[in-house]
Amino acid sequence: MAEVRRKIGLSVGADLCWPVCYEEVLDRLDLSVRHGGDAIRFDVERVTIEPFYLRQPVRYDVVIDRLTHWYGTSREWIKKAVVMNGLYVFNNPWSIQSNEKHTSYCAMMRLGMPVPTTWMVPPKAYEPQPDLEITLERYAQMFDLRELGDKVGYPMYIKPYDGGGWAGVSRIDDADDLQRLYDESGTYLMHLQQAVDPHDMFIRCVGLGPQMRVVRYDPGAPLHDRYTSDDGGIPDDQRQHLIDTTLTINSFFGWDFNSCEALRQDGQWFPIDFANPCPDSQVTSLHYHFPWLIGANLRWSLFCAATNRPMRPNLDWQPYFTIADTDAPYEEKLQGYAAIARERLQVDEFEEFCGEHLGHLDQVLWDFFATDTAREAVRMKVTALYPEHEVDEFTEMFWDRIQTWRKDATP
Ligand SMILES: Nc1ncnc2c1ncn2[C@@H]1O[C@H](COP(=O)(O)OP(=O)(O)OP(=O)(O)O)[C@@H](O)[C@H]1O
Ligand SMILES: [Mg+2]
Numbered sequence: 001m002a003e004v005r006r007k008i009g010l011s012v013g014a015d016l017c018w019p020v021c022y023e024e025v026l027d028r029l030d031l032s033v034r035h036g037g038d039a040i041r042f043d044v045e046r047v048t049i050e051p052f053y054l055r056q057p058v059r060y061d062v063v064i065d066r067l068t069h070w071y072g073t074s075r076e077w078i079k080k081a082v083v084m085n086g087l088y089v090f091n092n093p094w095s096i097q098s099n100e101k102h103t104s105y106c107a108m109m110r111l112g113m114p115v116p117t118t119w120m121v122p123p124k125a126y127e128p129q130p131d132l133e134i135t136l137e138r139y140a141q142m143f144d145l146r147e148l149g150d151k152v153g154y155p156m157y158i159k160p161y162d163g164g165g166w167a168g169v170s171r172i173d174d175a176d177d178l179q180r181l182y183d184e185s186g187t188y189l190m191h192l193q194q195a196v197d198p199h200d201m202f203i204r205c206v207g208l209g210p211q212m213r214v215v216r217y218d219p220g221a222p223l224h225d226r227y228t229s230d231d232g233g234i235p236d237d238q239r240q241h242l243i244d245t246t247l248t249i250n251s252f253f254g255w256d257f258n259s260c261e262a263l264r265q266d267g268q269w270f271p272i273d274f275a276n277p278c279p280d281s282q283v284t285s286l287h288y289h290f291p292w293l294i295g296a297n298l299r300w301s302l303f304c305a306a307t308n309r310p311m312r313p314n315l316d317w318q319p320y321f322t323i324a325d326t327d328a329p330y331e332e333k334l335q336g337y338a339a340i341a342r343e344r345l346q347v348d349e350f351e352e353f354c355g356e357h358l359g360h361l362d363q364v365l366w367d368f369f370a371t372d373t374a375r376e377a378v379r380m381k382v383t384a385l386y387p388e389h390e391v392d393e394f395t396e397m398f399w400d401r402i403q404t405w406r407k408d409a410t411p
Contacts, residue, residue: 004038006305009060011047011067011074017283017381019046021294024373028364029298033357035306042305052077058085062305064257064297068093069164069278088304088311091277092254095315099253100162102191104275107252111320111337112330113245114270116194119152120161121145125186148192149178155195160188164276171195196270199263201232205246206259206279206293209300210345212243213292217261224394227280229288229401234264241269241331244338249274251341254315256300283378284385284394287401291409295365303353309346362411369402378402 008026010019023044033040047063049071058081067074068091079094081087099107105115122140126132149156149172158181159169168188172178182190204217204227216232218225231239246260253275260274283290303309323336342348354361368374379395386394 001034001037001039003032004040006040006042006061007059008042008044008301008305009047009063010044011063011065011078013067013071014384015066015281016384017377018281018290018294018297020377020380021290021368021374022297024377025294025298025361025365025368026302028368029358029361031302031357033302033306035357040306042302047074049073052080054080055084058087060087061308062301063087063089064301065089065091065093066278066281068096082311086310088309090256090300090304091258092311092315095254096277099275101159101273101275102161104249104253105191107317108249108271108274111248111252111324112333114268116196116270116272117152118191118193119148120189120191121148121182123185123187123189124182127187145179145182146175149175152192153194155197157193157195158182158185158190159193161191162189162275193272196263196265196272199265199270201234201264203232203234203242203262203264203269204259205242205262206289207246207250207255208257208293208296209303210247210342210347210350211296211300212246213289213296214239214242215289224284224287224397227286227289229404238264238269241334244334244341245269245271246274247341247345248320248334248337251344252315252317252320252337253277254312257297282385283381283398283402287398288405290398291365291369291402291405295361298361299354299358300350302358303346303350306357307346307349307353312344362409366406366409366411369406374402375399 010022012019026042026044031042063078065074065078068078075093075097078087078089082089082093102120105118109115154173156172157169158172160167163169168185170181172181202217202219204215206213206215214231216228216230218228242262245262249260250256250258255277257277257279258274259276259279260271262269262271280286281293286293319340320337323333326333378398379391382395382398383391
């Protein structure tokens with residue numbers, strides 16, 4: 001039996017805690033996976049940034065990327081490595097680049113998801129461009145913002161069509177608010193979106209490959225408390241609905257790692273933000289859920305590396321649209337979309353792989369999150385984010401939440 005080595009690259013920037021934990025747990029797993037007649041061992045390395053020749057080979061089988069959404073050199077290196085060298089990367093870099101929040105709303109509306117009423121408005125102001133004046137003079141229609149406000153209805157949200165991190169997001173309660181916030185939006189291209197108000201539950205469903213974590217989210221809390229430690233105690237059928245929704249979105253856009261936000265009103269779930277293909281991964285946000293993320297990341301990346309999972313060369317949306325165009329009720333369509341997702345995400349093969357080769361992962365993870373190395377990784381992230389006089393207190397708090405996870409997840 002030949003020994004084969006597979007290399008996983010971590011393409012990261014400011015991320016500190018999860019890469020250390022990922023590397024340490026991988027080392028402790030001490031894997032030698034028998035697959036396809038080979039004994040496969042795994043190496044992990046941080047991807048560096050440097051000039052690259054477009055025909056050069058790539059050292060990695062899988063890259064976990066956290067830079068594509070903002071750092072051009074890494075994004076273009078990854079695109080080259082997928083096309084030229086058959087690299088597998090989470091996430092599909094073309095899809096991150098081109099499918100912003102706006103496209104994700106349109107596409108999921110097309111599939112029948114109850115995204116709240118959303119309008120796009122031309123921007124209030126423009127950067128100067130040679131043809132701007134003549135284009136606007138000829139074609140830009142005057143519009144009545146108040147009339148538009150009435151069509152969307154109050155309360156509503158104004159938010160950038162491609163946003164993230166709440167930048168430029170505001171709630172609007174009346175027509176005066178709308179006028180003021182539109183005037184202040186400057187060159188941003190904005191959506192006006194009906195608020196799901198009131199709502200009695202806010203869920204973030206984090207997906208990593210076929211693995212899903214449903215977490216109750218509290219947007220009004222300070223950053224370290226927005227992800228709560230619970231899932232809102234939602235009933236099983238609603239949980240499955242949110243999981244199927246996330247599977248659909250992630251497989252539709254080729255995002256291995258993404259999180260989907262949905263709000264519940266009168267028992268119905270409204271997805272409001274699901275183009276987040278570089279989700280929170282820091283212990284300072286995820287705390288209790290952080291060990292889950294490390295385990296999920298390892299399982300999916302090891303499966304992809306060991307089995308040489310190919311990147312889909314295109315997103316291939318037609319099978320979803322074919323279901324969307326039937327007369328079936330929405331819940332039935334959703335099950336159809338999720339079935340496509342499960343096939344594309346190789347759920348059966350993945351579960352078999354985990355059962356056969358990663359049976360000890362839960363124990364290794366559980367042991368690791370009691371060590372000084374894990375604690376130091378938490379401290380390192382806290383030190384990077386918090387003022388010096390709060391480092392001890394917050395390190396202790398995040399560590400305690402991880403210990404609560406250990407109690408709840410005892411293998
Ligand atoms: N239609 C809506 N109904 C109710 N609340 C909303 C709506 N749209 C946005 N919000 C609120 O505003 C917050 C930010 O909006 P949104 O998630 O769309 O922006 P974002 O910049 O993508 O944020 P993030 O990067 O944190 O996900 C949401 O977490 C939610 O609390
Ligand atoms: Mg959001």
